[in-house]
Amino acid sequence: MRLEIEKWLEIQNFNENTEGLFGESILCFKNGAYRSSLLYSYLGFLNVIRYRILESSIPSGFQQGRWELLRRELNDVEIWDGKAYDALVTNNPPIFPISASIRRELDYWRDKRNDCAHFKKERIDYFHTESFWSFLIEYLPKLVVNGSKESLFRKFVNFFDPSITPPDEKMDPLISEIEYSVNKYELEHFFSEIRNQFQEAWPIPEYLKIFGNIFKSGTPEIQDVLLGFLKKNESDLESLIKEYPEIIGRLSLDVGFVRKLWYSKLFGGLTYNNYGILLGLIRNGHIKRNQIDEVFQTIIPRCYDHIPADSQVIELQNLNFYRKIRPDLFPTNGFSNFSTGNNRSSFIVHYLFTQEIQRNDLLSLKASVERDYPPYNLIDKLDNKIRGNGFFEDKLKDAFEKFDIEIPNELDALIENNEDYEDLPF
Known part of the structure; x- marks a missing residue:
């Protein structure tokens, strides 16, 4: 039976070192070495904090010299873990804006880590490790560097500035930063800001490029929030699907939205990628097999000017599309x-x-x-x-x-x- 922490780790974008630490923790846990398991998990947690700082811009109010010193200390293998914890809880000025209750939790787990590391007599059992994992799953998304959202926003602005970023640059590194730069409770507001700011529309609006790349390489949790945001404005969701039909398999679409899409938009309001959208909806179960005849009957009168790509012909053949359209031709x-x-x-x-x-x-x-x-x-x-x-x-x-x-x-x-x-x- 897979542990909840294993399922959670699968949808995180942690680096190799962090994944290795959590992997050791799970291995120890399954073999009853709970003290070692908790210690490895705690180190994995601090490693996440460490890289969130290293990959962020300086928080507002923080002195440049002090920030550079902290970054050097976090790269020192002898002291990085202690410096990561100090940076997490510091309040002068805060690097991570955290509440008093989270601060108490951090103090508690710091003590438990010391119990493990110094072989104190306090009992460490499986439920301690499981409780710490629950703490991570609940609170780690909230631990983002102060000002990192604004910094990431500026990076997107620079990404679309041709005087700064070449046109073939990949957006994936910026997409991966969303997870540790934006509190999950602020994601929807962040997406709204992205939509309002990045309206340049040739040939594709910049905000749609960002959203499309989120569905290609973002975490499932971020994708879920983005999908909820887009469902409040169906025209944006339609535009995104038109530009990126390959992401349909990653979307949980409402039945009513899907029906309206093929019933009145395909081969009509949507000017291209119609077959890609149609096949994506069928392939991923958004259009049920018992609906296909009705779908074809509806769209065929509108599709004569839309020629399938070579790569789509066989799939359409297998769906009997050509047999259905033949009498009209x-x-x-x-x-x-x-x-x-x-x-x-x-x-x-x-x-x-x-x-x-x-x-x-x-x-x-x-x-x-x-x-x-x-x-x-x-x-x-x-x-x-x-x-x-x-x-x-x-x-x-x-x-x-x-x-x-x-x-x-x-x-x-x-x-x-x-x-x-x-x-x-x-």
Whole structure:
């Protein structure tokens, strides 16, 4: 049976040294060495405090020289643990703004640590270690360096300043700082400040870039708070999903929001990444399998101008999407209205290129292009694809020959006179 502390550690972004200390603590605990277990956990705790200070900017009111001295002492292997504790509880000025009750708790656990380290006679049992772990889980998120939120905010400002930060710089280090720079009870206000400040919108608003990266590399606890914040403004949540459909698997989405998204926004209000969003919702269970037919019936009339990416074709095939859309692309007697054929022309070419061609597909195509007023956009797009792609030319030729259907004059010249061209993009 896994311990609660093990589950908690999995969702923290502690460094390797800290993880090693907690790992030793858990190993000792499972083997009944509770005194050693508590001691290792306490060292792991102080190591977290140590790195929160080392990775933070100087708190307001703190003298620069004193701050630099503290940082040197925290890097001294002989004295770092004592200096980390002193920095945690100091009040002149405070590095960590903590309440009197937390301060009493820290004093208590400091005494217990001394009992372990100096082999005093006081009994140390499993419940002492478990109590300390509960203390860590509850209070460690509250122990952030004074002014670190403001410092992190400035770092985000600098990140988006091209005169300071190159465009290929990764945002991950800043995302990891949120955990120890912002008190969890201030996270929602912090996200609001991010949204209000970072509105630059080309090509993606900066605040959406920050939020997207939080869902990619932030801790689950921070992601949960951000999702709750975004649910209060669904347009932001929609925009985030549009820009980063790959994060859908990490989102707990309300049923009503999901239905509204595919029912009225996909292939309509959302201008791109529609198939990525659709497949993400299905793949992660936000759209149930028994709803897929209804979803396709709703979106197909809106999706003719939206062509799936090559990487999405097989997944759509497995969902029978192409079987559902086929009757709209190849009506039995062709398109009686040339504008309808023109409007669906891009998807018709895509279908013929990616799917197995059936006899009725060619009969419908032939009937459409041989009308007195044929869909000329369709003919032109077929022409361009044939001339630009030898595979497509051969595939059409083989299909007409296989089903013994005469190639219509409108396509005959395009196929017979096609020369060897390099493949062109569709």
